[in-house]
Amino acid sequence: MSADSLPYALLMLLVELAAGSLAFVTLFDARRTVTSGYVQTAALTVAPLVLLALLAAAALHARADVDGYVLRPERLPALRWLLAASCAAAVAYALAALAGRRGLRLALGATALLLTLVTLAWLATLIGAPAWSYAGMLASMLAAAGALGGALMAMLWGHWYLTNAGLPKEPLEQMSLLLVAAVAVQLLLAAVALAAPVRVEPLTETAFGVSLAANPALWLRVTVGLLFPLVLALLAWRAAAIRGMMSATGLLYIAVGAVLAGEVLARGLLFASGAAV
DSSP: OOTTTTTHHHHHHHHHOOOOOOOOHHHHTTOOSSSSSHEEEEHHHHHHHHHHHHHHHHHHHOOEEETTOOGGGGGGGHHHHHHHHHHHHHHHHHHHHHHTHHHHHHHHHHHHHHHHHHHHHHHHHHHHSSSSSSSHHHHHHHHHHHHHHHHHHHHHTTTTTHTTSSSOSSHHHHHHHHHHHHHHHHHHHHHHHHHHHSSOOOGGGGTTTTSSSOHHHHHHHHHIIIHHHHHHHHHHHHHHHHOOOHHHHHHHHHHHHHHHHHHHHHHHHHHHHHOOO
């Protein structure tokens, strides 16, 4: 990944992580299966992520390409406004969570989630021109959001069992299974992206002289970033089912790192080859 493409990759990761985290915490909060303290911690985690994404977008310069990777710079101003709105909603959500106003925090959480998803969809139009299709690029980013946010929020919820062993095991089981589903979808989408031709071949130095299939980063992406966290999430689900909450939390810690490493590799490969793996 070149120095010029790094800010765009960082922006993608931050928005995906924020959207996925909001989806998980809002869903389980609406179902009354998690505690207020957990929701407060999650909300205080998400707000800085959206703020960092806004700062990253504000620092970008409108340009037609990044080292040969085609962009749509006309989408950047609207992206900044969407991020500003998402940031305001995320901060309001955190304040409502801290105030203990459940109805308001649910409404603001849903609003922040909707805004971050719209932001994610708009970001895909800025980034996704070279990929095999816009729908494929967006689906890849949504699945990444589920994997990143799911791993982080499940790991965070695992800590609550360390202070209250009487909490029900079902939320951690369900979070782990949702993480399994998100990573499985990523595997499927990666296979499709490898089979489908890209629309615009990036003319980057990192793409010269080596095919995508021969790039070691691709196989690290598949093994470390997809297969490994898939196994970890399955093991975490099994550990939670037998109330091995400490083991499940430890497994999810590793899964967070593996998913994050995989997404960094995926974005590097995207800007080098145009394939949304």
